[in-house]
Amino acid sequence: MAHALSQPTTTDAPRLSIVIPLYNEEESIPHLRSALHAALEDAGETYEIVIVDDGSRDRSFALLREWAAEDPTLTVIRLRRN
DSSP, X not given: OOOOOOOOOOSSSOSEEEEEEESSOTTTHHHHXXXXXXXXXXXXXXXXEEEEEESXXXXXXXXXXXXXXXXXXXXXXXXXXO
């Protein structure tokens, strides 16, 4: 007799994941932050934001770290080079 493997369900998992690649966008990050949260809060779904810094040479990564420290929905991944 075959048995199906069921995956556990969790209510903690976000229903929506937004993944954004980013390179040298220091000036755009404040606008990105406010626009994303305004749009996602209106969606009425749980969400996560994953931003991949693709080797930025400006202050993008520092600004993303500050944002992530204040926002549990944000995960930042840093690639060393583009």
